[in-house]
Amino acid sequence: MRIFRKSRSLTKNEGDLPDHLGIHLFRGYEAWLAMFVEAMNAQGHDWFTPGRANIIGRMPREGCKQSELLTATGLTKQALQQMLDGLEQNGVIIRVVDPDDRRARLVQLTEKGRAALMDADRIKASVSEQFEARVGAADLATLEDLLKRLVADPASSSKTGD
Amino acid sequence: MRIFRKSRSLTKNEGDLPDHLGIHLFRGYEAWLAMFVEAMNAQGHDWFTPGRANIIGRMPREGCKQSELLTATGLTKQALQQMLDGLEQNGVIIRVVDPDDRRARLVQLTEKGRAALMDADRIKASVSEQFEARVGAADLATLEDLLKRLVADPASSSKTGD
């Protein structure tokens, strides 16, 4: 949902809030993303947006092929291209022709991009710590584990041709 | 972030996936929403989208004021208006002038809207059951509880006047 640009807190009228798994997952993700993007912006990475987090978070420090980002992000190639166009305009990445395959582009982080990646790592940890302060380390670990199991690919055991 | 229209599965190259709290929250929410919207569409509610889920899911069956939806959804009034415009065009709701306050509008579900709400309740339960089948009832309950605690309003203890 996109989904939510400004992370307007939904936790206002606490009386009659809908209460089901989906809402709780949404709110958890919303809270995490808002904290993360806010901290990145506060750190000076003002070009950083939720959508760009999806790409930057999957960029290897040494760069990669555009096509690798495609499978890693799960975006369409057009969507990825637009995101990369934006990142390039913001001086976060550059794209160069792959010498081994002149159809392909190698996406590389600029100094600015590398700085952001390093801050991102720190900030991810910091956000986790903030959550840890709320629920405790053990429960946070349990939560992560449960989330992983929740979305573990069930197709690996039974593939019912889609 | 929205954020994700088509729920393209990101669980492909399982080798080098990023592994942090944010990703797991994202994937959990993504999976839930995709299952929910898909099932709603399959049930014949083809007008149902992720964004609309946010509104429909908070509509009391008997209708409410537009301004109430505003605080309930956390959207801006303009965003809400556009969503309601769309829902009205799709025959899911109608808006009538509030006789007690002629500035205000009462948002009411049509027959089509009420049918969707009833199916939504069933489908939410069904999605939960699918997840339950993966991790078990006890762990799913634990997960919900942890998620609730994760985003529990910390301002309720210390209110630093906004």
Added chain:
DNA sequence: TGATATAGTCAATAAACTTGACTAAAATCC
């Protein structure tokens, strides 16, 4: 060498949101 597949671009559009400027009705304030 010609057919086809792959990597990426260009163009147009949509969904879900944003800010800013506005109208009409109600509430408040001397």
Added chain:
DNA sequence: GGATTTTAGTCAAGTTTATTGACTATATCA
């Protein structure tokens, strides 16, 4: 009771993140 302010909502235009469709250039394969 009339002027002012607040509340409820609309209109208009723009942004971010995504979509589908048509296209070009390079590589691969028969």
